[in-house]
Each structure stands twice: as C-alpha cells, then as structure tokens.
Amino acid sequence: MKALVTGGAGFIGCHLARHLADQDYDVTILDNFARAEEDEDFKKLVDRENVTFLKRDITLAESFTDLEGFDYVYHLAAINGTGNFYKIPDKVLKVGVLGTLNVLDWFVTQPKGKLLFTSSSETYAGALRLLGEKFPIPTPEEVPFAVDDPTNVRWSYGASKIIGEVAMHAYAKAHDMKNYVIIRYHNIYGPRMGFEHVIPQFIERVVKKENPFKIYGGQETRTFCYVDDGVRATQLVMESGTNGQTIHIGRSDDELKILDLAQKVFNVAGVSPEIDVQPAPEGSVMRRCPDIAKLEKLGFAPSTSLNEGIKQCYDWYEGKFT
Numbered sequence: 001m002k003a004l005v006t007g008g009a010g011f012i013g014c015h016l017a018r019h020l021a022d023q024d025y026d027v028t029i030l031d032n033f034a035r036a037e038e039d040e041d042f043k044k045l046v047d048r049e050n051v052t053f054l055k056r057d058i059t060l061a062e063s064f065t066d067l068e069g070f071d072y073v074y075h076l077a078a079i080n081g082t083g084n085f086y087k088i089p090d091k092v093l094k095v096g097v098l099g100t101l102n103v104l105d106w107f108v109t110q111p112k113g114k115l116l117f118t119s120s121s122e123t124y125a126g127a128l129r130l131l132g133e134k135f136p137i138p139t140p141e142e143v144p145f146a147v148d149d150p151t152n153v154r155w156s157y158g159a160s161k162i163i164g165e166v167a168m169h170a171y172a173k174a175h176d177m178k179n180y181v182i183i184r185y186h187n188i189y190g191p192r193m194g195f196e197h198v199i200p201q202f203i204e205r206v207v208k209k210e211n212p213f214k215i216y217g218g219q220e221t222r223t224f225c226y227v228d229d230g231v232r233a234t235q236l237v238m239e240s241g242t243n244g245q246t247i248h249i250g251r252s253d254d255e256l257k258i259l260d261l262a263q264k265v266f267n268v269a270g271v272s273p274e275i276d277v278q279p280a281p282e283g284s285v286m287r288r289c290p291d292i293a294k295l296e297k298l299g300f301a302p303s304t305s306l307n308e309g310i311k312q313c314y315d316w317y318e319g320k321f322t
C-alpha cells in the first residue's frame with residue numbers, strides 16, 4: 001500500500017508517517033520545512049527503505065505533477081502555531097487555501113486513492129463564542145461555522161480550514177470525487193510538538209524552576225489526546241467506510257482544568273511550586289471538548305493516559321530546556 005503524507009516532517013505528520021512505515025506501507029513525505037525541523041527523529045525516519053522524502057512546496061502546483069498511484073493521501077501540510085497566525089497571516093492563508101486547492105486539483109486526476117483533509121476545532125471557535133451557552137459541548141461535528149471578527153488576522157488559520165472543508169465538498173460534487181474524509185484534530189500533544197503549546201510551556205517553566213508558578217486563569221477546561229492515539233485514529237478514519245464524512249479526533253473522557261493540568265506536570269517533575277493565579281487571557285473560552293461518538297463507533301479507544309503522555313513529553317522536552 002502506498003501513502004502520501006503532506007506535512008510529514010511536522011509534528012503529527014512525522015508520527016503518522018512512522019506509524020505507517022512500521023506497518024510496511026510505502027510512505028512518501030512531502031514537506032518544505034516551512035515549520036518542521038530536519039532533526040534526528042526525522043532523519044531516522046527518512047533513512048528507512050520504505051520512506052521517501054520530497055522537499056516540495058504545496059503552494060506550487062508542479063509539486064504534484066509526477067506523483068501517482070497512492071492508495072491513501074493524508075493532507076496535513078499547513079502553517080500551524082498561533083504566533084504565525086498573527087505574524088505571517090498571508091502565508092498561513094496561502095498554504096491553507098492555495099496549497100489545499102493544489103492537492104485537490106491533483107487528486108481529482110488520480111485514478112484511485114482516498115484523500116484525508118486535516119481540519120481543526122478552530123473552524124467552529126467563532127460560532128462557539130457567538131452562541132455562548134447555546135453552543136453544544138461536547139461539540140459534535142455538525143455545528144455551524146462563523147468568522148466572528150474578520151479584522152482579527154488570527155482568522156487566517158481558522159478561515160483557511162473552513163475553506164478547506166468547503167473545498168473538499170465542492171470538489172467532491174464538481175468532480176464526482178467519492179473517496180475523501182475530513183478530520184478535525186482537537187489538542188493533539190506529544191514529543192516533538194514544538195514549543196507553542198500549554199504542555200511544553202508548562203514543562204519549560206517547571207524545568208526552569210519558576211516559583212511562584214503563574215497560571216493565567218486556570219479554571220478553563222480542555223481535553224488532550226496523545227499523538228500515538230491521534231495517529232491511530234487518523235489511520236482508522238482513513239481506512240474505514242467514512243467517505244464524505246467529517247470526524248472529530250481527540251478525547252472527551254478526561255476533560256480537566258488547566259490548573260489540574262499544571263498539577264499533573266508538577267507531579268511528573270516531582271516539584272510543588274506555589275501557584276500564582278493571574279487573570280485569564282482575553283477571549284479564552286471556558287470549555288472546549290469534542291464529541292467523539294463517530295470516532296468511537298469506528299472502534300477507537302485511546303490507550304495513553306494523560307499522566308503517561310505528560311511523562312513521555314517531560315522526558316523528551318526536559319533536556320531541551322536545560
């Protein structure tokens with residue numbers, strides 16, 4: 001079986017490509033290192049016989065012209081990372097929109113294969129803010145989207161995911177494309193996830209012995225899904241009868257307060273700093289939790305506990321901060 005992973009040098013893409021390579025898939029990774037690093041983990045992966053790496057840019061249509069024969073196309077390439085949504089919103093949009101349209105223009109010429117597009121909970125973040133308590137949480141797939149403030153360039157990312165989802169259905173209709181599925185990741189975490197996320201940031205501050213330890217808000221609840229579970233879920237969705245569907249990937253069984261997340265990081269590190277609670281960041285929503293009933297119906301059950309996942313992250317990140 002042949003699989004193409006766009007964005008396969010990034011966080012989830014690299015874990016996914018390794019997971020597929022472990023099962024003897026013939027894996028092609030397409031990435032331009034816009035965000036990813038060519039680190040040891042990645043070099044080890046592309047050294048494998050059944051893994052090919054193509055350093056290419058998805059915003060260029062010619063990046064795809066010589067590609068063919070894939071059974072599965074996982075489209076993960078995007079410019080992620082909240083800082084980028086503000087710093088380079090034009091590039092975020094270009095990669096998210098033009099890149100995805102290039103993938104689609106190429107994919108519809110292929111005689112076989114299934115295409116998976118990775119969307120995000122950011123697609124419905126505006127509707128959540130607008131509808132407040134009327135918005136369902138845990139959140140099922142069939143909620144409306146809304147861009148509540150188009151002047152806020154943070155929307156470069158969420159809007160590109162909204163367009164990506166619309167584009168998948170539009171190409172399906174226009175080109176009779178049947179084999180496709182959309183997933184929306186919810187807070188996937190794990191080693192090699194970068195530094196712009198609450199878990200590596202808490203680890204960094206613990207390693208640097210911050211005391212008192214500042215928590216901004218802390219009463220907000222979130223759910224976290226370990227990357228190995230996220231990757232298994234991604235393959236399961238791809239390889240199940242999910243054509244035309246949208247499926248949430250994440251967890252809904254271990255929602256916790258950010259304050260309790262910090263405590264878990266302290267426990268893993270064996271520290272007990274004083275807590276200094278500061279006002280919550282502006283605009284942060286009190287609750288975010290996906291409804292994953294559709295994913296569970298496919299047979300998914302997570303296997304890495306939050307404690308175990310934090311430990312894996314701590315072991316991987318600790319040395320990076322010392």
Ligand SMILES: NC(=O)c1ccc[n+]([C@@H]2O[C@H](COP(=O)([O-])OP(=O)(O)OC[C@H]3O[C@@H](n4cnc5c(N)ncnc54)[C@H](O)[C@@H]3O)[C@@H](O)[C@H]2O)c1
Nearest residue numbers: 007010011012032033034035036057058077078120185188
């Ligand atoms: N991590 C999460 O919890 C999460 C949540 C929601 C959605 N997603 C989506 O899942 C996908 C993977 O996320 P991630 O966390 O692994 O992000 P990541 O930033 O680690 O990986 C994205 C990869 O895309 C590559 N890329 C960017 N522009 C490119 C271009 N023009 N051509 C080729 N490659 C390019 C980057 O170099 C990077 O390796 C993304 O589409 C992201 O938006 C992730």
